């Protein structure tokens with residue numbers, strides 16, 4: 001079947017060196033038909049918008065280097081952004097989508113407000129925190145994701161349950177028997193109501209964890225959620241499309257008939273074939 005990787009970073013993200021050639025080779029090697037460039041834009045409070053300076057470079061890279069090379073190879077390329085922590089500066093976050101011809105805007109939470117300060121989710125010495133502090137971090141994370149999903153102009157909610165990857169609490173489907181059940185249900189209800197897609201992020205695939213975990217994806221399906229994207233979150237070509245085949249099989253088991261990518265900020269469905 002065809003696959004689209006809707007979450008990929010390039011040399012225009014602070015944590016990636018990826019050039020167009022590496023990216024296109026990665027697509028070909030993984031058997032992925034199309035990609036959305038989604039470089040980081042981690043929003044900060046205040047009127048100084050220099051945190052967004054890299055996105056101009058990301059767009060030029062997409063337009064002048066990646067798209068021509070992708071097309072030469074019969075592949076699709078789309079322009080997007082990973083809008084991190086947009087709730088830190090909602091005025092900016094709501095205006096920004098009109099500044100470039102985006103195909104897709106991912107909404108992410110990478111840091112939370114904790115006890116009056118910024119708390120970046122990674123890296124942190126979670127093992128040394130008290131159970132109460134860890135519980136508080138998880139609760140605040142889900143509050144911030146809910147605010148992201150309910151107030152921002154985004155197309156895809158990225159790596160829901162990211163906090164589990166780092167914090168290790170709670171690690172199982174007990175999350176639905178825990179105090180976080182209502183928050184996760186609210187987040188899923190909100191994205192369904194607003195037509196925001198749920199990203200299945202395969203960054204942790206080799207470690208056996210998708211984001212969100214399977215039971216959250218099942219809950220989304222039960223509630224009627226059908227918009228879903230695949231994102232490897234690759235920062236290197238070799239990671240593009242990681243685990244997509246297995247993930248598509250899992251989605252089919254759950255009941256999904258199709259997966260989506262975004263073009264001009266509208267979802268485009270493609271079928272999940274039996275393989």
Ligand SMILES: [Zn+2]
Pocket residue numbers: 082108110158159
């Ligand atoms: Zn992210």
Ligand SMILES: [Zn+2]
Pocket residue numbers: 007009082233
């Ligand atoms: Zn990312």
